[in-house]
Amino acid sequence: MTDLVRSWIDSANSPDTDFPLNNLPCGVFSAGETAPRCGTAIGDFILDLHALEESGRLEFGGALKTGRWNAFMSLGAQDWARLRSTLTQFLGEDSDLKAAIVPHLVPMDAAALHMPFDVAEYTDFYSSRHHASNVGTMFRGPENALPPNWLHIPIGYNGRASSVVVSGTPVIRPHGQLKGPNETNPRFGPSQRFDIELEMGAIVGQPSSGPISVTEAFENIFGYVLLNDWSARDIQAWEYQPLGPFQAKATATSVSPWIVTAAALEAFRTPTPQREVELLPYLAEARPMLYDIDLEVGLAPEGRAETVIAHTNYKEMYYSAAQQLAHHTSSGCPMRVGDLIGSGTISGPDKTSRGSLLEISWGGKEPIAIDGGTRSFIEDGDTLTLRGHARGNGYKVGFGECTGQILPAPTT
Ligand code: CA
Numbered sequence: 001m002t003d004l005v006r007s008w009i010d011s012a013n014s015p016d017t018d019f020p021l022n023n024l025p026c027g028v029f030s031a032g033e034t035a036p037r038c039g040t041a042i043g044d045f046i047l048d049l050h051a052l053e054e055s056g057r058l059e060f061g062g063a064l065k066t067g068r069w070n071a072f073m074s075l076g077a078q079d080w081a082r083l084r085s086t087l088t089q090f091l092g093e094d095s096d097l098k099a100a101i102v103p104h105l106v107p108m109d110a111a112a113l114h115m116p117f118d119v120a121e122y123t124d125f126y127s128s129r130h131h132a133s134n135v136g137t138m139f140r141g142p143e144n145a146l147p148p149n150w151l152h153i154p155i156g157y158n159g160r161a162s163s164v165v166v167s168g169t170p171v172i173r174p175h176g177q178l179k180g181p182n183e184t185n186p187r188f189g190p191s192q193r194f195d196i197e198l199e200m201g202a203i204v205g206q207p208s209s210g211p212i213s214v215t216e217a218f219e220n221i222f223g224y225v226l227l228n229d230w231s232a233r234d235i236q237a238w239e240y241q242p243l244g245p246f247q248a249k250a251t252a253t254s255v256s257p258w259i260v261t262a263a264a265l266e267a268f269r270t271p272t273p274q275r276e277v278e279l280l281p282y283l284a285e286a287r288p289m290l291y292d293i294d295l296e297v298g299l300a301p302e303g304r305a306e307t308v309i310a311h312t313n314y315k316e317m318y319y320s321a322a323q324q325l326a327h328h329t330s331s332g333c334p335m336r337v338g339d340l341i342g343s344g345t346i347s348g349p350d351k352t353s354r355g356s357l358l359e360i361s362w363g364g365k366e367p368i369a370i371d372g373g374t375r376s377f378i379e380d381g382d383t384l385t386l387r388g389h390a391r392g393n394g395y396k397v398g399f400g401e402c403t404g405q406i407l408p409a410p411t412t
Contacts, residue, residue: 002267004395006093009105011043018258018389018398019043022267024087025258025399026069026223029111036114038064038072041258041400042091045105052104057097058086069117069259070338073205073222080205080222084263113168113257113400116225117203117338119161122253123328124199124229124342126155127319129273131347134359151277154319154327156344157244159229164253164340167226167402173380173409174251176235190409191232193364194378197345198297198355198386200314201227201255202321204339212329213282218289218322220335224265226256226295226386226402227342233358233377253342256386256402264397268292268390270315272323283327289320295346295388297355299370302381302405307370309360312346312353314388380408 005021006013012020019025019041029046030036037050053064060079063071072079090097126132129146136145149155165171173194179186205222212220229249236248271288293314300306319327321341329335345355354360357377361367367374378384386402 001393003393005088007042007091008093008095008098009043009045009091011045012091014043015394015396017043018396018400020395020397021088021091022392022395023260023264023397024084025260025264026072026116027258028067028069028114028116029106030114031106031111036067038067038069039106040087041108042105044108046108046111047087047091047101048104048106057090057100058083073117073203074337076206077219080261080263084261113166115164115166116257116259119164119340120204120336120338122159122161122164122340122342123156124159124249125319125324125344127317127324127344128346128355129318130316130349130353131345131355131359134347134354138358138363152280154324156324156328159253159342160250161340163250164255167254167257167400167404169252169254169404170407171230171252171254171404172407174232174235174247175409175412176232176247177238178234179238180234186238191234192377193233193358194406195231195233195357196297196378196384197229197231198295198310198312199227199229199345200293200321200343200388201225202325202341202343203259204325204335204341205337207337208329208335210329210332210334212326214285214289214322214326217325217329221262221321221325223259223261224291224321224399225259226388226399228254228384228386228402228404229342229345230254230404231356252404254402254404255340256388256399258400260397260399265291265293265390267392268397272320273318282330283323285320285323289322290315290317291390293388293390295355295386298385298387299375300383300385301370301372301379302383304371306383306385309357309368309370310352310354312348312355314343314346316346316348316353317343378406380406382406
């Protein structure tokens with residue numbers, strides 16, 4: 001296990017911060033009158049990278065002055081590493097640049113956080129064994145829990161980049177076409193089974209124009225965010241056959257405000273689980289490409305305390321983001337800088353490690369206790385918060401919170 005890299009900023013050395021010097025995540029912030037600008041989180045502060053490039057202390061061809069991370073990602077791995085090593089020097093405990101850096105530190109609680117990158121396209125997968133088994137058992141019975149292709153292909157669908165929002169953005173309960181099992185005709189109304197999906201999102205940092213290997217895919221991933229793929233189960237149940245989810249997952253997908261880079265997660269790499277059937281060679285991983293990241297979900301009704309309703313780990317995935325991305329390009333599908341690849345809901349083996357309310361309440365049959373009541377699905381006013389940490393020796397690398405409050409459906 002790796003050790004904390006100490007900084008001259010005290011709060012960055014705390015075992016409780018998401019943002020030690022080992023992390024250096026990529027975000028976009030504003031404070032006061034400034035337009036949104038690129039920054040990195042360090043302890044309780046944000047370091048203004050726009051200002052550092054303007055002053056000539058950082059030189060990336062102006063990429064850090066664009067108010068989004070896409071231009072910087074386009075520069076490639078050599079520049080990704082150069083920024084990381086330069087910032088490690090600036091902020092390390094032996095830095096002789098403290099006086100030059102201090103004016104560019106903004107207290108985090110005085111800043112607003114914005115979408116850190118422009119999402120080029122958004123694809124969502126279905127790659128957690130326990131999630132797929134739970135959902136399959138509910139819908140098709142335990143004998144047919146996994147679809148026949150599942151152990152061979154990372155299954156996915158093309159989502160909407162336009163619906164991806166940053167943490168903190170309220171989410172309005174959607175209307176949709178609904179038809180219960182005992183209803184003869186569908187009706188149009190607010191979703192009654194609105195849900196979360198606890199996921200990780202991988203961000204493509206280099207373009208590709210044809211099939212790429214799993215190793216190339218791994219190298220093209222710039223970093224990761226927490227991702228909540230809000231899902232209307234009742235809309236989904238009626239619409240999804242045979243082309244998969246559509247309006248059920250088009251309302252919003254929330255992401256954490258900080259992109260944690262692949263470099264910051266390098267110390268936490270772990271292999272995908274034992275294969276149950278051998279994969280075709282184009283999906284084989286040459287080395288571990290998954291990460292050990294603890295994940296949790298909290299639910300707080302309006303005016304009430306939060307209850308942690310799930311605790312799981314990214315290493316529960318059956319397919320890594322690199323395998324998903326390689327598969328995605330196998331047809332020749334081009335990838336762009338800023339493409340977002342959702343892992344699929346991450347569930348573990350236990351009842352307490354399920355990444356959706358659909359599974360936690362077993363389709364609404366087993367409501368769970370929370371502060372002030374019970375829940376099967378999300379109610380208006382509820383705030384759902386995802387958190388994630390990789391844990392090192394005396395420090396953790398975190399993503400900040402990925403949170404959203406559900407507002408009532410508009411009256412029609
Ligand atoms: Ca999903």
